[in-house]
Every structure is written in structure tokens, then in C-alpha cells.
Amino acid sequence: MSATGIGAPVRRKEDFRFITGQGQYTDDVTRPGETRAVFVRSPHAHANIKSIDVSAAKTMPGVIDVLTGAQLASDKIGNLICGWMIHSKDGSPMKMSAHPALAATKVNCVGDAVAVVIAVTIAQGKDAAEKVKVDYEVLPAVVDPAKAQAAGAPQIHPDIANNTIYQWHLGEKKDVDVAFAAAKHVTKLDIINNRLVPNAMEPRAALADYDAGTDNLTLWNTSQNPHVARLVISAFIGMAPEHKLRVIAPDVGGGFGSKIFIYPEEVVCLWASRKVKRPVKWTSDRSEAFLTDAHGRDHVTHAELALDANGKILALRAKTIANLGAYMSTFSSSVPTYLYATLLSGQYNIPSIYCEVDAVYTNTAPVDAYRGAGRPEATFVVERLVEVAARQMGIDPADLRRRNFITAFPHQTPVIMAYDAGDYNASLKKAMEIADVKGFAKRKRDAARNGKLRGLGYSTYIEACGIAPSQAVGSLGAGVGLWESAEVRVNPTGSVEVLTGSHAHGQGHETTFAQLVSERLGIPFENVSIVHGDTDKVQFGMGTYGSRSGAVGMSAIVKALDKIEIKAKKVAAFMLEAAEGDIEFKDGKFTVAGTDKSAAFGDVALNAYIAHKFTGAELEPGLKETSFYDPTNFTFPAGCHICELDVDIETGKVDIVNWTAVDDFGTIINPMIVEGQVHGGIAQGVGQALMEGAFYDANGQLVTGSMMDYTMPRAHDLPSFHVGLTETKSPSNPLGMKGCGEAGAIASPAAVINAITDAIGTENIAMPATASAVWTALQKLQAPKAA
């Protein structure tokens, strides 16, 4: 392994600009004549708009224009869409409501935008926004997904009965029912997977610039997938033809899924820029982010596990109500279906699984993919059921898992997925060693002497990443293919630019992708640049989410590098006056087999461009190759997380004292970056388990609408983590990679809740398990003893 090649903990190329304050995030970009957009948002969760009067606002200082939904409609700007078709079990298509970028007649959640002020400064815009008079007829709201389908519940979209988007199912109900009837033991759990606010530290932003001279529109946008944004804004919203719209996603300060989606604000900025013929910028403040960023999770589930007398799992069934909020966000429909129920087999050999999912509208912010997207929800269901079943049956939780692990691959689950490789015993064993599970009983006794209840919780998770083969996702309803593109440009001096359709917003692609190219071409790491996030530079790409940029994005680079090598060998053959078949390439050098003739990579690159050694008829000059890589399967990262924690008996406060994560991500390009991804994922999962939760009151007001109310994990809430790796290569891509971006968030909530319930001796506790919730649970448990 070279110091900068595959497997080396190379320090990141991108860091210099960030640690010196020279990053270029969307809000840092300015254009001459720039104006600011300030949105007028609904204070009501559900209301008819009787009238909007913008006349007073228009006369305010600095105001250029005030635009409303009526104008948006008359300009024929299309609705936002959800791009994944789900069919209900009766065969009917999902019920997608209209979603205009500015509401014209009705608002369906607090924060719904009804007008936009375009002003010279933000302050002037905010002053004017307060002068927009909106006459609302307030309607009753529904926020609880479990109540959304009830008779008499407020109807959010008039043409969609019972607020029901779809009633979907997966698996064979009959087989599952038979297995349950024969089971010796059944474990049942009611689970709420709490609603989360992604809270990437950089708030969303959009800067639109219309060039009247060329009729071109440019959008700088906080996007994880600028090409998909351009496609949707062009093809569905009809803002501009695709070739007249450029989308640039510069430095993006975290995404976690929330910046995949196409939002009203960028649509309005583009439209407004064309109308006022000036650049229009909007930067979300955090309060707007809480109200309008797509939230995550929000499932209400009843789940059951059937086992035989030996703890062998026979079947699993689950019924889930998924809250998708007021409108269907871009990929919202896929999250509680094909990203959720398909993972309900976990790491276990489960003969039969059946899952029903009802997706519902409520008067809350839209819900869509958030780090893990469906897979954390699935893991939580499976890992809670398994843990509770083990305790109920008096079987050691690790042992019950071992009895049911899949050990032969490939393994076809009853819920679509075909696991290609893994060693679940290995990750469990290694995690138990690192966590010193053997010493736990003693540590528990020691903790008890200090007034603490110590608990230990496992989570042996699996996820489907490297999303995904286009044909497969197409057959499941996706409106797009999920391949990735790469273009490798070798310059005449031998340096290289790689244009990738992946997009980095913290993942360090500029470093890891360069490591791959450096190793493969035998050129210095410093001589490789990674270009991404600009539709004028990169032809097309699907972007970054679903832990796909290694397995899919880097595979595309590998395929393009293969082509570079083939072409370069042809050039070298002319240079070295040898047969093409005799040319070998290793460590940056082309040699002729059996001779001492050689040419360095840089010389071959130069010769490819000066073209003095071959005619145009023999070979095209230049050295640039493109590849579109479509994977053959999902990848299946898996592992074991073990959480050890103390519960303070007096206060219910939980302190995590030890966290062990052992993950199998296949091939690792940069272990430093991989570990960082794991750390961050665990923090978000622990946040979900202990602190975070988005709560609406009965009127649909978000009561956790700022970082003063919504508890973000801080440094003192978390321990340092013990991270280990096991490795089985994925056979589904040329590098053997699996993906590491979401594992921590997927694994960790179940580990925390399993540990808390172990500590206090209860079966179930809801997330977030705050000190107050744990203390309340403790009082209930102790009450019978006191009496």
C-alpha cells in the first residue's frame, strides 16, 4: 500500500479551504445586482387562503416585487413531484396531491409558503413580508399519523380519501400466519420511530441568476444531486429546458438526505429571477429549516416475531403507518416501502415475512429520506424484537442472534433482497471482544454500588446500500435509474481531472477518489483533481445518498480508468514501436514485455495529445474516457454495535460509558474517513434514541422549532467510540466496496434502547428516552414494589 493509495489514511485535500475559512458554500456566492428572497409563510397548519393583499408590502423600501401563488400558477410553473411510484395492494397507484411551490388557495402545514418578497436586503425583505396581509380560514388539523385515517379526521387534500397515500404490502401473509399459528413463542412490540429534523449545519440556500441575453438560468443550490434537481426542475416543473438551466452545488455543509430533494424555494428563486431580471438569493434561517426541511422517520408500527422452542425465528410480521407530512417529497414514497420492508430480515434466516405499510398525509412538514432512510426503522423493529424475544425466552441475546444468523451466501430473503456476502458471526464476535462482554457482569455490580443501573444492548444490523441497479429500482417504481457516471480527463502533462456525478458534502470524495486514481495510474495523489457538483462540467450524475458514492460512483471511475489504460496502451505501442498486445502497465509505467523499453504515464499522455507517433487514421488523439456504471446488486454492509450505559436511578439520566462498533464495509479506501462516517452516524442514532424528536401540538404547531427546543447531541452527550472492522468483499462491484455513510445511524438506536431496557428491566421504552422518560419508567417499575 502506498502512502496515498487504497487503504491509506490520507489527510483530506478539501480541508485546507475549510480550516482557513475559504470554503464556498451557496450563501458565500454573490452575484452583481443580487436581491434577497424572503418568504411569507403560513402560521397555520391547515387553512384556506381567502385573500392575499401585497399592496402595502410592495411600497416598502427596497422592495422590488412581491409574488404570490396565483402568479406562479398563471405563469404555468409546475408542481413539485414525488418521483417513486408505489402501488397499493389493490393495484391502485399512490395518491399524490398537487404541491405548488407557493400555495394559492390552501395551506397544509405551518411554514407553507404563500408569497415571496424580493428586496434589495434581507432586512428590507423581512420588513415587507410583515406587511403582506393574508386572510386565512383556519381548519382543524391532524398531526398524528395513527389518527390521520380515522373517520372524521380533517381531510387535507380534498380528492384524497382518508388522507391515505397508499396501502402497500410485501411478503406472503398466508405463510406468515401459518408460521405464527405453529410458533412456541411470539414476541409483540408497539414501536414509534420518532420524527427527526435532519439539521445539517449549513441551512438550505438557493441563488438563481437569469441571463436575459442568453435566456439561460443558473442555480447555485445546497444539493446532494444537482443533476437530478436540474432534471426535475426542467422536466416536471417546466422552469426551463434542461440545456438552458445550469445547477451548481458548491461546497455543501452536510446533507444527511435533506438536500436530496427539490424544494419550493429554489423553484421560486429561479422563477423570481426571471421575473425581476436580477439574481435572487434565499438562505434559510434555522427556524425556516425546522419548518420546511424534509423531516425523517415518523413510523407507528406493531410488530411480531414467531419463534420455535429453541429460539429459531419462524416468521416476522409488521404493520406500519408512515407519516409523509403535508405533501409527498421527492423520494418520500420509497422510504417506508422498498427501503424499509425489504430489510426486515435483518441478519437472520427468517423463512416468512409479511409487512403492511399505510402512508398518510398529515398537517406537518413533509417527511423523506434521512440518513439511513427506512433501514434504521427496519433495524429498530428487527433488533428490538430479537432482543425482547431473547429476554422473554431466557436465552442470551447474543446467542439467540447466533442461532439465527445467515451463514451461507448468496441468501435470498423473503422480502426481495439477495444478500451477496457477509460474516455476521465474525462482526458479533469481534464486537463482543472489544466491548469485553465477559466483564460486563462485574462492571454492572460495580455500577450498582454507585447508584447506577448498567445495561448492555446489541444491534446486529444490515442495510442495503450502493443504491442501486437501475433495472431493479425501475421495477420497484423508481422514476430514475441509479447508475453513476465518471469522466477521466488526462491532461497532456499527465495530471488528471475526474468528473464525477457523485456529490460530496462532507464525505471527502476529493481525497478518496484521488486515492483510487493515484493508485490505479501510478501518478502522484497531488496530480489528481476531482470535479463535481456542476451540471455544466459533469454531464450527468445521480448524486450522493444511500451510501452509494463508493460502490457506484467509484466503480464508474474504475470503468473509465480501464478505458484510459486501453487507449494509453495503444499510444504507448506507437511510441515504443511494439505490438499493442505486448504493452504492460504497472506503477505508472508502460513497458514492452520481455524488453527494457518503457514510457512513463506522463510521456504517454503527452504523446496522446501531440499525436506525432500515429496518424489520425490509426488512432484518435487525446486521452479522455467516460463510463456510466450500473451496479449488479445492492451492497449489504452489516455489523454489530454494542452500547453499554448507566442509568442514574435518581434522575433517569443515561450516560453511555462504552460504544463498540464493528462494521463490514467491504474494501476500505481511507480508514480515517470511514471511521469518521461511523462516528457521525452513531451520534445521529444516539441523538434519535436519547434526545431528538420533532413534536407538533394538536393544532399542528411545531413545538420543537429551534435548537433551543430540539435537542441536538453535543460533545458532552457522547463518548468516544471504539470502532473496528471486519471485511468480506462485495462481489457486486469491481472494488468490493459496500458503503459506510449510514451504518452508524442505522445500527445505533436499537443498541441504545436495548441497553436501557436491559438496565432498568423493562420491555419497551419510547424514543427519545430522555431522562424524564426513563425516570418515569423507573417509577412505574418500582411502584408495585413500594406498594
Added chain:
Amino acid sequence: MATVSMTVNGKAVTGDVEPRTLLVQFLRENLRLTGTHVGCDTSQCGACIVHIDGIAAKACTTLALQVEGASITTIEGLAEPGGKLHPMQEAFREHHGLQCGYCTPGMIMSALDIVRRNGNNLDEHTIRDQLDGNICRCTGYHNIVKAIEAGAKAMAK
């Protein structure tokens, strides 16, 4: 409009601002020093932390007019004029103390204040406790803690 003067990263600056202009707006919009970020609107996240007369403060909760005559240091003012990085900046890179980079300027400015208050030998508990005013969503803090511990030690050299 009112006129405000201060020293920013060693340079005297003057600007005409509305009285309600925040220090972070003055830095970002008037001076185009965009390394100082805004991550929330409730003084919680610390992405906007700068030093006012050597002491860390949240520039999102400070009016520009409040710091009339003060000396401000932002993330852009930490490296030496020749480009040599401050040891704390180096430590963040060496220990992978950043991912998306958005919270990073505030983290580094806050880290320096922790060193000012507690000296160069910092333990994990102190760092985690005193990093209370900064939020990072990417790193889980693990490597930020390591970076601050190492950066503090390197500053003593």
C-alpha cells in the same frame, strides 16, 4: 445608518450599517469574510464564533455597533500572513476533525478559547464539557475532541 469602526484580523475597517446589523452580517456581507458561518438563529450552534478582543463570542448575537473600536479575529485571521497554519488548524486537519466544514471555523475559534481558559493540557472531559456552545452534525465530536487535545499541546511548543 450608523458608522462603525473596528479592527478585523489586524486591519482597521469602517462601515455604514443599519443599527440592527449583526456582527456576523457585517463580517460576511460588508467585509466579505465568509469563513464565519450562520448555522442557527438562537445562539446555539456556534458556527459564528469569532474572537472579540481575544475572547470567543457568537457573532450572530452581537450587534456590529456593540464592538465599536474592538479588535476582532475571525477564522481568516488565524494563519500566519505567509500562509503557515495555526497549530489548531493543523490539528483539525491531522485528526480529521471536520467533514462538511461548516461548523469548523466556529469549532476552531471555540477551541482556542478553551485553551485560553484551561491551558494546553486538556483532558477529554474538559473539552467535551466546554464545547457546549458548538454543534457539529457530521463528526460525532470524536475527532474534534482529539484535534483540540492535540492542537492545545502543539500550541505550547
